[in-house]
Amino acid sequence: MAQRPPSAAVLVLHGGHENGTEPPPPGLLNLPGVRMRPFVRALRRATRAPGGGEDGTEVLVRQVRYVHRGWNGPRADALHDALAALDALGEEAGDVPVVLLGHSMGARAALRAAGHPLVRGVVGLAPWCPPGDPVTQLAGRDVVLVHSNRDRMTSPQATQSLTARARRAGARTCMITVRGGDHAMIRRAPAWHHLTTGLVTGLLGTGSLPGPVTAALGLPPTAEPTEGTLDLDRLRAERGAAGLQPSP
Helix, strand or coil: CCCCCCCEEEEEECCCECCCCCCCCCHHHCHHHHHCHHHHHHHHHHCCCCCCCCCCCCEEEEECCCCCCECCHHHCHHHHHHHHHHHHHHHHHCCCCEEEEEECHHHHHHHHHCCCCCEEEEEEECCCCCCCCCCHHHCCCEEEEEEECCCCCCCHHHHHHHHHHHHHCCCEEEEEEECCCCCCCCCCHHHHHHHHHHHHHHHHCCCCCCHHHHHHHCCCCCCCHHHHEEEHHHHHCCCCCCCCCCCC
């Protein structure tokens, strides 16, 4: 049976280092890449076409391959890798809407690459959001950033600030706090996985976003940063919240 063309795509960007011009290590030695594997598996299950995929995959899930393991200051190597991956995805799938899913450095690259014409939304996990990073490229995009209140590697306060700056620049933004989580997303791992799958499928239109997330994305540009900040545990208490299942 002929494979159906994809209707959308997800591009996954794992984390990295602030500096490092060497290539990422291969396979299981690349811990930031390994960290994203459960998210990739969950997304592929959630977006698999009916019939176990025999009729073709409606939503492509692809991963960025970095040339260098670090961001490397003004070189912004991960950003260039993300843009190259988006161009390749366009050649493969055509003009389909893309949601970027990034962790840490990968989330920074996703936010910076969101001006690419294929991108419709960004889901950033424990994102690295330096205060001086631009936000104008996020105009017209849906941006949901998820951060642990106990993260010691990247700043949840900087994430909240970026959501407010991006909203003023014309983006639709929301931040979700994972109480008791960590930067590596090991603590409360099932909660991270379920939440992320629900957010990505919701932004793609193949699922439904929780009502409070939709409301936060609809806030006016003048909204205070705290107005667009939600708590994961309160979201889980909402009935029918976009696949957010009870988890530790």
